[in-house]
Amino acid sequence: MSENQNPQTQTSTATTDTDQPLTTTTGETDERTRDEWTDYEFRGEAKMTVDDLDVYYGDDHALKGVSMEIPERSVTALIGPSGCGKSTYLRCLNRMNDRIKSATIDGSVRFDGQEIYQDGVNLVELRKRVGMVFQSPNPFPKSIRENIAYGPKKHGDLDTGLLARLLNRSDAEERDRLVERCLRDAALWDEVSDRLDDNALGLSGGQQQRLCIARCLSVDPEIILMDEPASALDPIATAKIEDLIEDLAEEYTVVIVTHNMQQAARISDQTAVFLTGGELVEYGDTDQVFEDPHSERVEDYITGKFG
Amino acid sequence: MAGASETDAKLVESETTETDAVAGVAVGLSAVLFALAVTALFERVSLTGSLFGVGTVTLLGGLLTALGVAVIAFGAGSRLGYVETDPDPSAGLVAGFGAAVPWVLIGGSVASQTLGLGTGVGVVAGVAVGAVAFALTVLPREDVGSTLPLGALLVLTGLVFLTGVIDPAWAWELDWEQQAAITAEFLIPAATLFAALYGGWASAKAYGGFGARGRHMGAYVLVYLNALSIVAFLCILVAYVVVQGVPGLLTGVDVGLGTGPETTILGVSVALPVSVPFVMNGVALLNDFQGVLPAIVGTFWLVIGAVLLAVPLGVGAAVFLTEYAERGRFTQVVEVATNGLWSTPSIVFGLFGFAFLIPRFGNGKSLLSGMITLGFMLLPLVVITSREAMLSVPDEYRDASAALGVSKWQTIRSVVLPAALPGVVTGVILGVGRIAGETAPILLTMAGGTFLPGSQTVDVIGGFQFTATPPFVANPALLEATSALPYQLFALITAGVGLGSNVGDPDAFRWATALILLMVVLSFYAIGIATRYYFRRRLKHT
Numbered sequence: 001m002s003e004n005q006n007p008q009t010q011t012s013t014a015t016t017d018t019d020q021p022l023t024t025t026t027g028e029t030d031e032r033t034r035d036e037w038t039d040y041e042f043r044g045e046a047k048m049t050v051d052d053l054d055v056y057y058g059d060d061h062a063l064k065g066v067s068m069e070i071p072e073r074s075v076t077a078l079i080g081p082s083g084c085g086k087s088t089y090l091r092c093l094n095r096m097n098d099r100i101k102s103a104t105i106d107g108s109v110r111f112d113g114q115e116i117y118q119d120g121v122n123l124v125e126l127r128k129r130v131g132m133v134f135q136s137p138n139p140f141p142k143s144i145r146e147n148i149a150y151g152p153k154k155h156g157d158l159d160t161g162l163l164a165r166l167l168n169r170s171d172a173e174e175r176d177r178l179v180e181r182c183l184r185d186a187a188l189w190d191e192v193s194d195r196l197d198d199n200a201l202g203l204s205g206g207q208q209q210r211l212c213i214a215r216c217l218s219v220d221p222e223i224i225l226m227d228e229p230a231s232a233l234d235p236i237a238t239a240k241i242e243d244l245i246e247d248l249a250e251e252y253t254v255v256i257v258t259h260n261m262q263q264a265a266r267i268s269d270q271t272a273v274f275l276t277g278g279e280l281v282e283y284g285d286t287d288q289v290f291e292d293p294h295s296e297r298v299e300d301y302i303t304g305k306f307g
Numbered sequence: 308m309a310g311a312s313e314t315d316a317k318l319v320e321s322e323t324t325e326t327d328a329v330a331g332v333a334v335g336l337s338a339v340l341f342a343l344a345v346t347a348l349f350e351r352v353s354l355t356g357s358l359f360g361v362g363t364v365t366l367l368g369g370l371l372t373a374l375g376v377a378v379i380a381f382g383a384g385s386r387l388g389y390v391e392t393d394p395d396p397s398a399g400l401v402a403g404f405g406a407a408v409p410w411v412l413i414g415g416s417v418a419s420q421t422l423g424l425g426t427g428v429g430v431v432a433g434v435a436v437g438a439v440a441f442a443l444t445v446l447p448r449e450d451v452g453s454t455l456p457l458g459a460l461l462v463l464t465g466l467v468f469l470t471g472v473i474d475p476a477w478a479w480e481l482d483w484e485q486q487a488a489i490t491a492e493f494l495i496p497a498a499t500l501f502a503a504l505y506g507g508w509a510s511a512k513a514y515g516g517f518g519a520r521g522r523h524m525g526a527y528v529l530v531y532l533n534a535l536s537i538v539a540f541l542c543i544l545v546a547y548v549v550v551q552g553v554p555g556l557l558t559g560v561d562v563g564l565g566t567g568p569e570t571t572i573l574g575v576s577v578a579l580p581v582s583v584p585f586v587m588n589g590v591a592l593l594n595d596f597q598g599v600l601p602a603i604v605g606t607f608w609l610v611i612g613a614v615l616l617a618v619p620l621g622v623g624a625a626v627f628l629t630e631y632a633e634r635g636r637f638t639q640v641v642e643v644a645t646n647g648l649w650s651t652p653s654i655v656f657g658l659f660g661f662a663f664l665i666p667r668f669g670n671g672k673s674l675l676s677g678m679i680t681l682g683f684m685l686l687p688l689v690v691i692t693s694r695e696a697m698l699s700v701p702d703e704y705r706d707a708s709a710a711l712g713v714s715k716w717q718t719i720r721s722v723v724l725p726a727a728l729p730g731v732v733t734g735v736i737l738g739v740g741r742i743a744g745e746t747a748p749i750l751l752t753m754a755g756g757t758f759l760p761g762s763q764t765v766d767v768i769g770g771f772q773f774t775a776t777p778p779f780v781a782n783p784a785l786l787e788a789t790s791a792l793p794y795q796l797f798a799l800i801t802a803g804v805g806l807g808s809n810v811g812d813p814d815a816f817r818w819a820t821a822l823i824l825l826m827v828v829l830s831f832y833a834i835g836i837a838t839r840y841y842f843r844r845r846l847k848h849t
């Protein structure tokens with residue numbers, strides 16, 4: 001496994017490392033140092049602080065020295081061309097990369113000030129608090145109700161088992177309230193309220209994706225990581241999900257990967273642009289990044305000249 | 308006739324024409340012939356008798372000839388432009404080889420046997436005739452190539468039957484062994500079967516108007532007939548056993564209050580209102596009717612015991628191998644070992660049980676030793692199928708569960724195992740079918756006498772006893788030797804002894820035993836399939 005022992009020197013920026021592998025390889029000499037463009041200042045607390053994060057898949061260097069602070073209760077969009085490491089980065093934030101055998105992770109990620117890449121981190125607790133919605137919808141082959149109640153049940157927050165029913169201690173009502181709240185939050189309730197016991201695989205792709213969002217909300221996370229949640233959806237379902245994300249940002253911290261720049265511009269408070277090779281090239285206020293990017297390469301990417 | 312004047316390919320087929328109808332009838336005719344051949348092969352239709360007032364062989368011959376003429380007429384009509392079709396330039400190599408094979412056989416046997424020219428000439432003649440058939444199929448346009456050689460084959464076969472060259476009494480003595488002979492009883496249905504397949508193929512092509520559509524139709528008919536024949540074979544097999552077995556099963560059946568044996572249900576002694584001695588009695592001197600009850604109960608407990616042993620072990624091993632063990636040397640070794648165990652002959656398992664288990668469990672053949680031996684036999688299959696089933700559970704489910712902060716074991720229990728269950732059940736079904744019919748291991752580890760009196764029926768449930776000393780629970784019933792259906796059948800057939808004058812009709816007794824064995828295995832199947840259906844439904848649409 002790719003457990004990492006060292007939270008490195010806890011400097012806020014990673015510039016001082018001299019033995020850092022060279023990340024600039026092509027035609028970048030005329031651009032100023034990246035760190036100024038990724039050093040995003042915001043008011044309020046940082047929910048997550050990522051410091052000099054490197055990810056390797058075998059020998060493949062997929063993420064190169066990424067540092068970034070993610071503010072609380074806001075929407076952070078990650079954009080960039082395909083294969084630049086957005087999903088990889090996202091998976092580092094709740095240590096889902098640990099599940100990929102070939103991955104090695106180097107660097108520091110702090111969640112509410114606590115290092116998550118250190119020994120003794122309770123992954124169950126971490127992933128409960130940092131929820132994730134995957135690129136393609138992946139509901140369990142169970143009923144809609146069971147899909148949502150699954151997480152809380154397994155955490156022992158809900159008990160609807162046979163024994164509990166026999167002892168008259170079943171939390172069925174509580175469960176139903178939870179199911180309704182999560183489905184309402186995910187803007188799915190009206191469509192499925194009359195068939196909660198149907199199998200979730202019978203839902204449409206967009207409904208499945210919203211069900212996955214609802215399922216993610218069911219364990220009451222603090223951060224929600226979303227990997228292109230709208231990539232397979234039609235404009236109407238996309239609009240629903242976008243509204244939903246904006247609502248969620250009032251309570252939760254949302255990090256969302258998207259290929260759709262208009263979407264990023266519409267819903268996010270700040271935007272991070274990754275470019276091929278796994279570098280974070282620019283990170284800042286969404287308006288600033290889209291209207292007046294510092295980096296020429298980012299400008300080219302955003303205006304569609306490449307990528 | 309399809310009187311459309313346009314020459315380019317039609318998008319919409321014109322409505323059914325007479326030619327289509329004729330070709331359709333030809334396809335139907337070959338299906339009928341196919342069914343007749345299958346039934347004749349299993350002697351459900353007598354060759355010497357008659358059907359619809361015509362001698363069976365004559366009827367077959369007439370139908371074959373008619374089919375062959377129709378096929379040829381269709382090809383010729385298409386070639387001469389009377390019938391509108393869409394043929395390719397050639398029927399293709401596959402059709403060529405398909406047509407060559409029967410002609411090689413015919414040419415060879417006619418030259419060497421009928422004309423008595425000897426083996427060498429026979430081979431040459433066979434190859435020559437086959438080559439002609441091949442050339443006639445491949446070289447002309449498809450409509451001729453795929454009808455003429457096959458149609459000729461059908462006509463020839465039909466004429467041979469019609470003219471009585473091969474009649475029901477015909478037999479071809481092979482000189483290899485004293486008794487080997489190909490009899491008309493086998494040859495006529497078999498030849499009809501293959502001729503019907505060829506005829507169906509050719510006329511289906513004609514029905515489709517040759518070309519891509521024709522080939523599609525041809526393949527469709529072949530595949531369909533094949534599937535049907537599998538179902539037919541299964542039905543005939545079961546029907547055969549049932550027909551032979553029912554008389555034995557029903558000897559001495561009596562219905563009426565108080566006729567059946569006494570049973571104790573919940574402490575109340577009740578006499579069953581029906582009496583089926585064959586399944587309610589054992590074998591005893593004084594019985595009016597003999598039965599196989601001990602063997603039925605033995606088989607039942609044997610399967611239950613083996614499944615109870617193998618399923619938890621096997622599923623547990625599969626969970627370890629797929630979910631926990633790193634894929635590498637070790638898992639490969641385990642995989643090879645399980646596959647090897649599954650292919651190990653059952654007599655080897657039997658010997659193992661005989662040499663290893665029996666001395667450890669009461670030093671005598673016992674139900675328990677039989678259960679364990681068969682459990683070990685079942686184990687590898689359960690491991691293999693459960694592993695496959697778990698590997699085919701998408702990783703997305705595991706990721707989704709992990710991302711909710713659910714631990715690995717809980718994920719396995721609540722997501723992976725339920726999704727894998729139908730596959731596991733399939734494995735167990737297959738395995739039960741095998742072990743329920745095993746004879747050799749039972750012979751070595753479990754079987755007591757061949758013919759047990761009813762009083763020796765094992766009573767596993769009632770056999771549990773509580774003792775004051777560890778292990779506190781004992782079950783002497785498990786340590787008794789008993790019988791099982793396949794073993795009993797084997798003993799009845801090989802030995803045939805022991806029945807003496809007790810059983811009036813030993814043959815009926817055997818078939819009835821076989822029928823009961825089949826019914827026991829099929830009911831385990833039914834249970835398995837119902838379980839699998841239940842779990843599948845839970846996974847798919849509730």
Ligand SMILES: Nc1ncnc2c1ncn2[C@@H]1O[C@H](COP(=O)(O)OP(=O)(O)OP(=O)(O)O)[C@@H](O)[C@H]1O
Pocket residue numbers: 057060062081082083084085086087088089100102
């Ligand atoms: N499990 C893995 N094993 C090996 N290499 C991987 C794995 N996952 C991703 N990579 C590699 O890491 C790089 C970044 O992949 P990643 O999935 O993070 O890209 P992405 O930005 O999410 O792309 P997309 O927009 O197409 O989803 C790619 O070069 C990819 O080939």
Ligand SMILES: [Mg+2]
Pocket residue numbers: 086087088135227
């Ligand atoms: Mg991705």
